Amino acid sequence: MTVDAAAWDALRLSLWVACWATILAVPLALWVAWILARRDFWGKTALNAAVHLPLVLPPVVTGYLLLSLFGRTAPLGQALESIGLRLAFHWSGAVLAAIIMGFPLMVRAMRLAIEAVDPKLEEAALTLGAPRRDVFMRVTLPLIVPGILAGAVMGFAKAVGEFGATITFVANIPGQTQTLPSAIWSALQIPGAEGRAAAMVLMACVLAVGAIVLSELLAKRVAQRIAGT
Numbered sequence: 001m002t003v004d005a006a007a008w009d010a011l012r013l014s015l016w017v018a019c020w021a022t023i024l025a026v027p028l029a030l031w032v033a034w035i036l037a038r039r040d041f042w043g044k045t046a047l048n049a050a051v052h053l054p055l056v057l058p059p060v061v062t063g064y065l066l067l068s069l070f071g072r073t074a075p076l077g078q079a080l081e082s083i084g085l086r087l088a089f090h091w092s093g094a095v096l097a098a099i100i101m102g103f104p105l106m107v108r109a110m111r112l113a114i115e116a117v118d119p120k121l122e123e124a125a126l127t128l129g130a131p132r133r134d135v136f137m138r139v140t141l142p143l144i145v146p147g148i149l150a151g152a153v154m155g156f157a158k159a160v161g162e163f164g165a166t167i168t169f170v171a172n173i174p175g176q177t178q179t180l181p182s183a184i185w186s187a188l189q190i191p192g193a194e195g196r197a198a199a200m201v202l203m204a205c206v207l208a209v210g211a212i213v214l215s216e217l218l219a220k221r222v223a224q225r226i227a228g229t
Helices: 005-038 044-056 059-070 075-082 091-115 119-127 132-161 164-170 180-188 194-227
Strands: none
Touching (some): 005 091, 044 091, 180 194
């Protein structure tokens, strides 16, 4: 098994895309999760369905929809390019694809964490005169940090492993849009490159296991702090 420079480039791009996707998605995912967990409103079912739609749609379909909306010939894509923001066939488009594909996993983990918090704790703080924002920051947020971490790690892992929507939307350009899954797929198309593909698969496995272990350690440490140990 050999790991060449192109494989390291693909790994670096995958980590770069996953980091940006996680950073940008976590605040929005937390807000949506809180709305779904704590609010009743008209259209809640539709919002919940829209959030989870990427889980049931084929990733290629999601990539095609992104290309139709943000492609260089699409009105929205042209409008974004006019202000210097290019998405199609660019690494920033891979970030968008990763956000959309990982968003449902983030929201679900965070929503479950919020729903596990007893609403009476929040109501008690409100009756004592605490502003709603302070109640969230001082009561709810510390209790749901493990859920936020779990959602962030799940979204990060999904972003690293995302393939279908990414290759459809941003193609597979070495050094520009070729992420680790795309590089593995490319290696499998070349006779005799099985060793290179196996090396990158090993890299992906090590990265995934590392993310899971880190998530467990962080969640355990946060839980210990909450318990006061």
